[in-house]
Amino acid sequence: MSAFYRIIKTFEGRYYYEFHSTETRMLLRGGERSTIALCRASIASLRIICDSPLEDTTGCLGAPTEILGYPKFKAERRGRGVYTISLYAKNGKCVGKSRDISTPDAALDVYNSIRRYARYAETRDGI
Numbered sequence: 001m002s003a004f005y006r007i008i009k010t011f012e013g014r015y016y017y018e019f020h021s022t023e024t025r026m027l028l029r030g031g032e033r034s035t036i037a038l039c040r041a042s043i044a045s046l047r048i049i050c051d052s053p054l055e056d057t058t059g060c061l062g063a064p065t066e067i068l069g070y071p072k073f074k075a076e077r078r079g080r081g082v083y084t085i086s087l088y089a090k091n092g093k094c095v096g097k098s099r100d101i102s103t104p105d106a107a108l109d110v111y112n113s114i115r116r117y118a119r120y121a122e123t124r125d126g127i
Contacts, residue, residue, distance in 0.1 A: 003019070003020065003021050003022075003117035003118070003120075004019075004020055004121050004122045004124050005017045005019050005043050005121055005123045005124065006018045006123075006124050007036065007040070007043075007124070007125050014034060015033050015035065015038070015039035016030050016031060016032045016033065016039060017029070017030040017042060017043050017096075017123075019096065019114065019118060019121065021113050021117060026099060027098060027099075027110050027113055028046075028096040028097065028098055028110075028114055029096060029099070030043070030046075030095060031094065031095075040123070042095055043123060045089050045095050046087065046095050046118055047118060047119050049071035049087065049089060049090070050087075050114060050119050051115055051119075052071040052072045052073055053065075053072055054072070054073045054074075054075060054085075054111055055067065055072045055074045056074075056075040058076075058077065060075055060077035060083060061075045061083070061104045061108055062108075070089065070091070071087070071088055071089050071090050072087075073085055073086065073088075073114075074086045074088060075111070078100070082100040082101060082102060083100070083101045083102075083104060083106075083107040084097060084098050084100065084107075085097070085098040085101070085110050085111050085114070086098070
């Protein structure tokens with residue numbers, strides 16, 4: 001699989017990354033950062049903590065889990081039956097969030113893909 005990070009610059013001069021499993025499938029989007037160095041630091045953090053456990057206290061993706069410490073992935077069910085997967089760093093801040101996902105199985109697939117491919121994916125500058 002050719003997973004990769006794409007760094008993108010906004011019109012306002014801020015930077016964020018997208019983690020893709022293929023050219024068309026975006027799995028995770030990082031928050032906007034003021035510099036490209038901070039954006040790269042977010043990617044480095046993701047690479048380190050990508051094997052974190054999944055917290056699903058409501059059981060939206062299966063059996064409920066207990067509240068976990070950080071770092072962790074967190075599964076949430078939002079309105080209209082969509083799901084998201086978020087990754088939180090050791091300091092409790094969100095490193096990245098998935099797009100809206102339509103089914104619980106697809107959400108688990110996103111989680112497993114991030115865990116499997118994020119550590120060794122290449123970085124591409126889209127700026």
